[in-house]
Amino acid sequence: MKKMTRSLYLVATCALLLFSLHACSSHTRSRVITYPAPEGMPEAKGITITADGKEVFVYEVLVNFSKIAESPKPEPAAASCFDFSGKVKVVVEREGVNKVTIRPLSRGIIPVISGNRITFTIDKPAKLTLEFNDDLHGVLHLFASAIEDNPPKEGDPGVRYFGPGIHKENIILQSDQTVYLAGGAVLRGNIRGDSVNNVRIMGRGMLNGGTIQLIRCSDIEVNGIHSFRPGIRGWMATSRGCNNIRFIDYKSIGCFNNSDGCNPVSCTNFVIRDCFFRQWDDVSATKGGDMGNVRNIEISDVIAWGDKAQIFEIGYETRCDTISNVYVHDCTVIHAMSRPVVSIHNSDHAYITDILYENITVEHGALNDYNPYLIDLWIGTSVWARDKERGRINGITIKNLTMLSGNFRACRIAGYDADHKVENVVIENLKINDKYVLYPEDARFNINEYTSNIKFLQTLLN
Numbered sequence: 328m329k330k331m332t333r334s335l336y337l338v339a340t341c342a343l344l345l346f347s348l349h350a351c352s353s354h355t356r357s358r359v360i361t362y363p364a365p366e367g368m369p370e371a372k373g374i375t376i377t378a379d380g381k382e383v384f385v386y387e388v389l390v391n392f393s394k395i396a397e398s399p400k401p402e403p404a405a406a407s408c409f410d411f412s413g414k415v416k417v418v419v420e421r422e423g424v425n426k427v428t429i430r431p432l433s434r435g436i437i438p439v440i441s442g443n444r445i446t447f448t449i450d451k452p453a454k455l456t457l458e459f460n461d462d463l464h465g466v467l468h469l470f471a472s473a474i475e476d477n478p479p480k481e482g483d484p485g486v487r488y489f490g491p492g493i494h495k496e497n498i499i500l501q502s503d504q505t506v507y508l509a510g511g512a513v514l515r516g517n518i519r520g521d522s523v524n525n526v527r528i529m530g531r532g533m534l535n536g537g538t539i540q541l542i543r544c545s546d547i548e549v550n551g552i553h554s555f556r557p558g559i560r561g562w563m564a565t566s567r568g569c570n571n572i573r574f575i576d577y578k579s580i581g582c583f584n585n586s587d588g589c590n591p592v593s594c595t596n597f598v599i600r601d602c603f604f605r606q607w608d609d610v611s612a613t614k615g616g617d618m619g620n621v622r623n624i625e626i627s628d629v630i631a632w633g634d635k636a637q638i639f640e641i642g643y644e645t646r647c648d649t650i651s652n653v654y655v656h657d658c659t660v661i662h663a664m665s666r667p668v669v670s671i672h673n674s675d676h677a678y679i680t681d682i683l684y685e686n687i688t689v690e691h692g693a694l695n696d697y698n699p700y701l702i703d704l705w706i707g708t709s710v711w712a713r714d715k716e717r718g719r720i721n722g723i724t725i726k727n728l729t730m731l732s733g734n735f736r737a738c739r740i741a742g743y744d745a746d747h748k749v750e751n752v753v754i755e756n757l758k759i760n761d762k763y764v765l766y767p768e769d770a771r772f773n774i775n776e777y778t779s780n781i782k783f784l785q786t787l788l789n
Contacts, residue, residue, distance in 0.1 A: 357413030360474060362510035362531065365493045371405035374467060375420045383409045385467070388555045391582040391607040392464070394635055394665055394695070399607070401582045406555055408470040408578075410510070410531060411449075419445040419467065421459060428458040430661040431630055432690055432731075454578065454603040454630050456661055463662065468605065470578050472531065472551065479507045479529075489514060489532060497537070500526050500544075508532025508552050520544050528552065541566040543618070548573040555580050563606075564589040566597065568618030573598045580605045587611070587636075593618035593647060598625050605632040612640040615647030615677045622651050629658040635665050639687075641679060642672030643711040645718055649678050656685040663692045663733075667703040669725055674709035676716040685726045692733035699736030701759070701770070702728070704752065706743040706777075717747040726755040727787070735759050738770050742777025749777070755784040763787075 359378045364370070369387040376383040389401040420443050427445050429436040434455070438447040445457070449471055457467040481488040485504055491511030498506060500520030505527045508514055512532030517540060520526060524545040534554040538561055541547055547569070554563055560583045566572050572594060579588045579602070588604035591597040593616040604610045610631045615621050631638055639655045660668055669684050694701060702725060706717055720742075742748035757764040763785050764770040774781060 357415060358411060358474065359415055360410040360510065362409070362491065365491065365511065365513050367493060368513060368535075371403065371467075373421060374405050376407050376467075376469070377418045378409050378411060378471070379415050381409075383407050386555060388468070388580050389582040390580065390605065391634055392664070396584040396635075399583055402464065404464075404466050404468065404580075406468040406470070406553075406580060408472065408531065408553060410472050410474045412474050414448055414450040415471070416446065416448050417469075417471075419457065421445065424459050426460050428461070430456045430458070430690060431659040431688075433659065433688070452576075456632070468578075468580065468603070470553065470603065472576065475531065475551070478509075479505055489530075500528075502526065505529065508534075520547065523547075538562065539564040541569050541572065543568045544572070545570045547571070548575065549577055550575045551577070553578045556586070560585055562587040562590050565592065566590070566594050567592045567616060569594045569597070571596045573600070574602055575600050577602045579603065582607050582634075584608060588631075590614060591621070591624055592616045592644075593621060594624070595620075595622045597623070599627070599629060600625070601628045603630045605634070606636070607634045608636045609633075609640050610636075610638045612637060612642070613650065613653055614642065614644040615650050615675070616644060617646055620647045620649045620651075621653075621677075622649070624653040626655045627657050631658065631660045632662045633660070633664060633666065633668075634662075637666045637670050637672075638663055638668045639684065640667075640670045640672065641682065642670070643674045643709045644713075645673045645675040645677035645679065646713055647675075647677050649680065651679070651681045653682045654685075655687065656683070658687050660687065660689045661691065663689055663694065663701075665693070665695055666698045667700045668692070668730075669701070669728065670703040671705070671720055671723065672703070672709065673706045673718045673720055674712040675714040675718060677718040679718065679720045680722045682722065683724045683726070684728065685724070687728045689728070689730040690732065692730050692735060694734055694736045700739045701730060701735060702738040702740075702754075702757075704740045704749050706741065706747050706749060717743045719747055720749040722751050723749075724753045724755065725757065726753070728754075728756075729758040730760065732760065736771070737773060739773040740778050740781060741773065741775045744777055747777070748779060749781075750779045752778075752781045753784065754782065756787045757783070 364384040371385040371387040393400040489512040497516040508530035510531035515536040529550040587609040
């Protein structure tokens, strides 16, 4: 009996020791890195954040709900960022909150609300938007990134290092260079490269009041940085005539006319992956310019909020011979506030072909009378057109596009004339407000006579 008791005691002791070691190990795996904002950066009012008890600075950023380009009306929202590993408890404090929606909904994060405290946990990197009391004004955009693995150090060969603080200068890129914006660094200037290659623009810092402009470049990666940019107009990240360009884990918020998020123009082998865009103008517009054809564009794992213009657009400028092999997939549009989510607008002479949109979820759409289409495949003239000749659209697949809620109006497929048609379009598993679209009339498709071979398929079960 004594031997049995001793054995049970040893088993219990070992179990307790293992549990303690596991708990200790779990605790040590959790790590949070926060970055204090430089003096002079605007701080959001009435909201505070901690991550595992560490205070996280909350920036005031500008967004815009107006639909009139000539009279933008910027207003404040909040944005915050930190790095972490393990499982982290996030606490947001804000007065007068009785309901919180955390998007994207697919993350399944249900916060606990107690008085002014909103609490939830995350265990992997997240680009979240918190909406309070069903109000889209005054939201919080929260970017929780993975801790950087072996980042560059000040003084490393070939590295332009920007440490915490505000830096006012324009950067002219050089080949074989790394531009590193450390957490807490704010660059108020443009980053521009012309005919350079093998460049990295990276870090956890921020562009504020500047743009990224790449011309005739190759092998460029933009990774991890934030672009919160009140007060400056123009496309926020533009590549023209470039090859092998990658935007990874890039976060962008723009509030003015032409504040497009990331536009590849006459580019080949271009990747936009794991990014967040909230833009007043186009989220991402693939265009054909005067510097060559467009080929191999991939946009994936993007979370987007479009306040006024297109979300995933090809056009309107299509001044090249071909735009081909564009693949947009596994993206979430948390709000489409005005214009199409999937759009091809061919207003110059390009032949647009081999385009696939797949696995796109629109959590909320607020389509309006100005441009009411969820899907818009169109050939015609526009104020941006320069060519006298119109082009063609052929070989388009839109697969597993789902709109969960909101104001659905219509879709459009329209060619220009008998020689400039939209042809061979497959729309598979289009689902709008819990209903699959089996026939054009189910989604109020406006299909004109200059189209051919338009198919609607349902291959998923309800």
